[in-house]
Amino acid sequence: MTDKPAPLLIKRYASRRLYNTETSDYVTLEDISGFIRDGREVQIVDLKTGDDLTRQYLLQIIAEHESRGESVLPVDVLNDLVRSYMGGGVSVVPQFLQASFEMLRDGQSKVVENMSAINPMTKMPGFEAMQAQQKAFMKAMTGGMPTPWTGAATSGPEASDGSEDLEAIKKQLAELQEKLSKMS
Template sequence: MSTQASSSDTPVVIKRYASRKLYDADAKEYVTIEDIARYIREGRDVQIVDKNTGEDLTRQYLVQIIADFESQGESALPLNILTDLVRHYQEQASSMTSSIASAMTPAFLGQMFETFKAQQEKTLSELGEMGSRALDPEKLMASASEAMAEWQAKQGEFFSQAMRQWGFGGTEPERPAPEPDKGSGQGKSTSTADDRSAAAGAGKDAQIKAIEENLKNLQDKLDKLR
């Protein structure tokens, strides 16, 4: 459809009917997934809700848009990052510290993608300056291809490192619990329920502390990249 989204700062409200058709309440017309993607490219915020229940379906449709791009060969994320994200949904669910990680993951990913976008814009700007100075088209294309390949490699390394620090790329092997002291006297007990409980609590505290340290290190690295 050719209808442009309105210029207001409020999000474009898209209502999904029982027939699964999408209706732009502002433009008063039906729209498609492609139209919604165009709205977003134009800089508009979009909110998609179920007409009957009012349920917010925005996240569901944004994921579908990304999936459509990927199926068309317009890959934006390295395969290993997509794999780690899928693995995260499975592995983190059963961990005690997953509640902390899950709560911080959206903010973490948002910050990571902001850094990604800033670096992308910088690279494209440098390529533009390179083109304005270059005289030989063949040398320009070779330099641009080399610069883009180097940029993609750096982005993949950056994402992989960030995901590993956060714990998306698998968990560290658990350390074996220390063996209890073997006393020679009969009156010495090798272990008690209280001792085991205290050890478990200390282990959880250590996990939380490790996550906090990883977050701090990652924040420092992100600040340096800006």
């Protein structure tokens, strides 16, 4: 098992300014959003009290993106989240969301591994550039959530045996190969 790197420590001063302890400079919410998009984990703590403010700031980042029209969360999901907070009992929503995102990341990693192992196109000139474009597209489509997925069509993390994923990948590769041969 690999150890996760320590999160980037951001300290909030009484003036509400945020201080990056790695680079010894002040950062904005947009900077923190960029760190997260780049795959870094962050931890934001109040300098005076030591309280962990990470959740509060992450929610603020999401709210700002949503208010700018960069909607990622459907209204139904937001309503369910509000209901889960307003219910008197213990909610399973946080555990469900965490498990869902873990399954998504794991599924995407497996697709990439399978694609590299079985795909003769990986040796083709220009494949890396095409793969980088697909990664950039998926990063934009997933709201910047870091993902190793290269953009191959899948039926999602709920696919049980991966055979549907493999068939979709083969079909997409055949289409790409056909387009590339027409370009030559």
